[in-house]
Structure formats: C-alpha cells, structure tokens
Amino acid sequence: MKTIVPLVSALLISGCSMPSAGAGNEMRAETSGVLHAGAQNSRKSRPENGRHGGRSEQRSRHTDASRCDAIHAGGTEPKVVDARLSRLTASLCFRAFAVLHSGVSRTPIYVSELLTRASVDEARILITRDNRFHPEPRLAVTERSELADYRGSGYDRGHMAPSGDMGDPDDDFDSFSLANIVPQDAQLNRHGWAELEGYVRDLAESLGTVYVVTGPAFLGTDLDRLHGRVLVPSHVWKAAYVPGQGAGAWIVTNDEKQQWETISIADLTTRVGIDPFPTLDRASKTRVPAFPTFER
Template sequence: MQPLLGSLLLSAVVVHATVVEDFNHVERCKDSLYMGTPPRGIISTTLKKICQRYADKPRYATLYDSKQRIPIYSAYTFKKTEGDRRVDYPWMYEPQLAEIDGDGNMQPFPQGYLHMKFEDSQAVLEDYSNVVMYERGHLNPDQHQSDPHDRAATYTLTNVVPQVREFNIGPWREHEERIRIRLNNYCRGVAFIVTGVTTAGHMIRRHNQDRVAIPEEMWSAYCCTEYDRNAPHDVRIFFPSHAALAKNAKEQNAVHELSVQDLEIYLKNKMAVDQNLQIFYDNCISPSPLPQYLHHTI
C-alpha cells in the first residue's frame, strides 16, 4: 500500500504545482488553449511552463524564460467585458519558479525582504522601479477578463514584459481595445488568444546586472471558430483567426494586422522555433456550418 500512497501523493503535487511538465490537463491550464494544445514548434528546453493559478483555480497558461525573466507568451480565453481597467490589484510573483513546495498559487509580493532565490528565477518589482522609459505591459490584459479573480490573476510579473511607455499606452492599448470590441460583438463561442514577444538581447539592468529582457516586438493571435457569419464582409475577413505584430518602440510602433500564418512565417526568423511552428492546432480551421436543410436534425 505504501508505494501506491506515494504515487498518489506525487500525482497530487504534480496536479497542483504551478510550474508543470505540460498543459494537457484541466488543472494544468488545458482549457486556456485552443483544442487543449499549446503553440507547437517553440524550442523550450530551458523555458518553464506555468499554469497561472489564483485562488486555487487555473486561470491561463504562460511559457516563461527564467533567464531573461519575461514570458515568451501567455495563452488565455477571452471573456466579454466593458473594457474598464482595474489598477487596485496587488502585483504578484510565482513562488514555484524558485521552490517546488507550496499550494501552486501566485502570491502578492511581500512588503519586506524577498529571498534572493526568487530574484534569480523571475522579475521582481525593483526591476521596474527605476526605469522611466518602460512600463509593465500585460500579455494577458485585465480588460480581456471579466471575473474579478481572472482579472487579479493578470497582475503577476510572470505575465508582463517591459513595454516602451508611449507604445504601451498608445498603439498596443488601442489594439487590445480593438480586439476586445471585435470579439465582444462577433465571436459567438470561445475565443482563444496567444500573446507573445520577440527579443534582440537588450536588457533592463539593476546593480550592474542584466535583469529583464526588453521585447523587440509584441505579437498576438486569436482563434474563434464560432463567429457571426452574418457579420459584414469587412469583419468576417478577421475570422476565424487573425494576428497582429508591432515594434516595442517610441516611434514607428504601429500595430499591423496580418494572418496567423504570415505571423508564423515571420516568427520563424525571429524566435527560437523550428519549421513546425503553429500557434493554433490545425491552424484554427473553422468547422463547416451545417447546411440549412440539416438544421432540423440537431
């Protein structure tokens, strides 16, 4: 009986730990991914798969680079909202990046000392405290979530990257709002979003040490296979999937919309990925609608 008990206890730890081997279980953020499948082709031998848990519930998935101390992407399901932004949630960190024990939930930063082992594995508030040019830019933004706990869960430093201030409050925020309105009005099912970055070696430094990678570009893609097929043509062309790409810069930072496939072609030359890169399973192929004469059968 003892080996069985040990294996059961081990299973419990694996299910509840935030840093996971894969995302193929509901408790490991499978529901945050289209068809339960993460982006394919990203070379991730040293990257950490984080199931972002808050209040004992999985919220969204993040692929995290502990060396660069930024997320490579966050993947989440869009929730219809009015678009208001909350700023009263505490910033949090991910204990499981530094230690394997704990309940798997992200935790608010303490008021006092945070052990060095946490600084080694992830960004901390001090990394952003004296940088005037950059702001903490969400990959999974709070205005794409409606439940207060889902919104609070976006305020972890494992979900943010340094964004140039003018870009963060300008073109990128406008893009997030444009997608919010589009999915609010025309997505009839669940919309899955993956938002990520490319980097070029530039870092935020603190105490003469490289601390946090500065994204060169931001990219994002969504997949919604159940959408309003009676929408105007200039809307329908953005479904079932579409993508966006922009420079994280003070100038020449316009957000360009493009197909997911064109984004993948671009990223193959900008990221550590192989030729099989695919952001959404089966390219988010929309199932064919039923012919009208068959509607009475369902």
C-alpha cells in the same frame, strides 16, 4: 440581435499564399545569444507549498496544467517551434489564462486566453482593478522578475493577458503577476496596445468566441536587460482565432516608433518561433486578415 458585419469584415482574407522565406528571415535576423543560448531544459511549474500565505494557498488550484486545456484552441497549447526558446521554461496555469514562462528572459514566452461574449461582459462590469503587481511565487527566485527590476527602468509593466479581460477579482489579481508581464514601451502600452486589447474584446463580444495568444519577441542582436536581469523584447505580438471566421496576428516594435504589421499565423510562427494555434489547418494559417493597426 447585434450586427456583426463590421467585425466579421475585419477577418476577411486578403490573400492565401505562403509568406516568403525571406520576409521571415529579414525580420528574425540573428538572435542575441542571450535568450537562446544552451540546451533545451523545459519543465512544468512546481506546486505551491503554502509558504506564500493565504492567497497563494487559495490559488494553488491554478498549478494543474490540465485545467488550462479549454483555454487553448483545439485543446492544444501553443507550440514552441524554435527549441532554443524552450530553455528554462515553466508552464503556469491560472484560471483565466495560461503562461509559458522563461527563466532566461524572466518574462512570459506566450500567454493564452479564451475570450467569450460572457467573459467580456463580466470584465466590463468589473470596474475596480487590482493594480498590485507581484512576483510569481510558483517560479524559482533566480528565474522570475521582481518589482525592483522595473523601478526606474523607463518601461511600463506591460500585461500580456490584460487586466481589462478579467471579470473576477481573483483573476484580475492573477493578471498582475510578473509572470504575465514584459517591459513595454510606455506610449505603446498606454495607447496603441491598449486599443488593440479593446478591439479584441469587441471581437469576442460581437462574434462570441476568440482564442488569443500574446507574447514578446526577442529579435536582433542589440537587446537590453533591466538591471541586467529582465530581457526587453524588441517586439510584442498578439494572435487571434475566431472559429468559423479565420485567424491572424499583429506584431509591433516595442519602441517609440511603434511599427505595426498585420500578418498570417504562418508568418508569425516563422518570425517569433511560436505557433499559437497548432491545430489550425495550413490554409487558415497562411491567410492574411484585414485587421486594423493602431498607429498613433
């Protein structure tokens, strides 16, 4: 039997107090008005109609959002607590992950996964990766990103649900949907962020089950758009919940500085406007895990 002490120790709690309101406000600053402008207008994704060829027809089963209930901790999807983030959103259910997509930023707002020991073992066996990035056919053309948006941008196409988590070729293809992608600093994507993704897989392999929610954050007033279309996040974040052990999150600046923090779920919610685990009890949400960070 594998020892799990080193990874369990990473979930030891270093404190139980609520984060101060000031800390969240300083991080959040003022929104740009680009992503958050306008009234809430959320909707579910539209079913596919076969216009996109055989693979899209084969994957039409992914449009049933109820299929993704098991992916979410407690069977409850992450909660958007900042209603401004809900404008022009679409829920997309893939077999291995669930996406809330924004037609304003043309990126995901969050992506949920359930990693298990078995799923990680399968992913380690799948050696060949698809690498065919593609626009998401279930999204309106006016609200999705395209391959041309990223060309010459200087940013990597950064996965929120990583290809490395996928143990099935169809699921791996799905992970290259641009609905699962954000503009990410190249050095961050290829080094610290990749190390974080591997660390979370190690958690699942050793502890058995990890619920994971990953997303971009659009904080501050000076945000760029790729070709005037795809909003570049100021930060990216990842939250992890291990039943019976605890929960916590990482957040890192999406630039060459790569400023990492490990924070509580409550602090993450205050900063980015998303509660990744709504059914988690208050005490668990306010504890700060002793997670490692991945500075270069």
